[in-house]
Amino acid sequence: SAVISQKPSRDICQRGTSLTIQCQVDSQVTMMFWYRQQPGQSLTLIATANQGSEATYESGFVIDKFPISRPNLTFSTLTVSNMSPEDSSIYLCSAGGAGGNSGNTIYFGEGSWLTVV
Amino acid sequence: AQSVSQHNHHVILSEAASLELGCNYSYGGTVNLFWYVQYPGQHLQLLLKYFSGDPLVKGIKGFEAEFIKSKFSFNLRKPSVQWSDTAEYFCAVNIKNTGKLIFGQGTTLQVKP
Numbered sequence: 001s002a003v004i005s006q007k008p009s010r011d012i013c014q015r016g017t018s019l020t021i022q023c024q025v026d027s028q029v030t031m032m033f034w035y036r037q038q039p040g041q042s043l044t045l046i047a048t049a050n051q052g053s054e055a056t057y058e059s060g061f062v063i064d065k066f067p068i069s070r071p072n073l074t075f076s077t078l079t080v081s082n083m084s085p086e087d088s089s090i091y092l093c094s095a096g097g098a099g100g101n102s103g104n105t106i107y108f109g110e111g112s113w114l115t116v117v
Numbered sequence: 118a119q120s121v122s123q124h125n126h127h128v129i130l131s132e133a134a135s136l137e138l139g140c141n142y143s144y145g146g147t148v149n150l151f152w153y154v155q156y157p158g159q160h161l162q163l164l165l166k167y168f169s170g171d172p173l174v175k176g177i178k179g180f181e182a183e184f185i186k187s188k189f190s191f192n193l194r195k196p197s198v199q200w201s202d203t204a205e206y207f208c209a210v211n212i213k214n215t216g217k218l219i220f221g222q223g224t225t226l227q228v229k230p
Contacts, residue, residue, distance in 0.1 A: 031216035042207060043161075043220045092161065096216045106151070106211065106218055110160035 002027055002095050004109035012115045018081045021112045023093030028073040030097030034066070037090040037111070046091075049076040083116045090114075119144045121210050123221035130198055131229050138193040138224050140208035149211035150191040151218065152182055156204045164206075167191065178202070200230045 003026040013019050023032070032049040047068055048056040055068035070076040080087055090113050096106040124139040142148065152164040165176025172184040182193045191208060208221040 033217060035218075042223045043209075043218070045217055045219075048217065094218070105163065105166055106209075106216060107163065108153070108161040 001105070002029055002107045004093055004095055004107055006093050006109040006112050008112055009110060010113045010115075012117060013083050015084055015116055017083055018079055019083065019114065020077050020079045021091055021093070023076045023078070023095075023109055025074045025095045029095040030073070031095060031106075032070060032076045033094045033106075034068060034076070034078045035092045035094060035108075037092060039088070043092065046078070049078075080114065083114075085116045088114060088116045119210070119212050119219055121208055121219050121221040123206075123208050123224050125224045126222065127225045127227070129227045129229065132200055133197045134228075136193070136195040136198050136202075136226070138206055138208075138226070140191045140193065140221055141189050142191070142208075142210045142219075143189065144210065144212055146213060149214065150182075150184060151209040151211070152176065152180070152191075152193050153207045153209060154204050155207065161207070164193070198226075198228050200228045202226060203228045 005024045007022045034046040035043045036046055037043045045058050046061045046066055049068050049070040051070045051073055065081050067079045078091060090111040092111045093109040094106050121142045150167040153161045154164050155161050164180050165174050165182055167174045167184045175181045180195050182191055184191050204226055206224045206226055209218040211218055
């Protein structure tokens with residue numbers, strides 16, 4: 001299995017500021033994704049983090065608001081830009097495609113709980 | 118568009134009762150299926166998964182799920198729940214092996230001691 005670490009785990013942010021969340025996987029993975037879980041709701045895919053190229057965003061999410069980087073096969077960042085209270089959510093990094101017995105099992109990090117005030 | 122539907126939004130059971138949580142998806146091709154659990158204040162954890170082979174899969178903590186292709190279903194079961202099973206349960210589907218998961222709305226399970 002892949003172990004995924006996210007930083008920060010929690011933060012309280014001021015309206016209008018930006019915050020970058022880091023995601024580190026303990027092994028090389030082919031796939032990395034970012035999800036959002038708003039309070040009391042299920043998970044929604046924000047984008048696929050592509051190694052060495054621009055991320056692929058899902059409908060309703062744009063690069064200007066959620067810029068993503070993935071410089072290598074084990075690391076990615078998500079920035080939440082110009083935050084508003086509506087951005088208060090848990091942001092989760094996921095990864096998969098490590099091969100071997102894991103196959104395409106998708107694992108999740110512990111999430112970054114952001115509160116915008 | 119593909120979707121995942123969990124029929125039970127909030128389930129309340131007494132300890133030792135049997136559990137079955139429904140999950141249906143809308144996609145006619147190959148899928149990978151997952152159940153995740155999120156305990157209060159904790160992160161998402163994988164309960165079990167189905168890729169191929171035996172449609173009855175066993176996961177951690179005594180959970181199992183059965184894939185019924187003709188019904189597009191992947192229901193989660195446990196013969197006897199414990200108070201510690203109180204959590205949010207999410208069904209998820211991976212379409213076309215892309216790794217992108219579509220999640221159901223989630224089911225809140227409350228087990229009374």
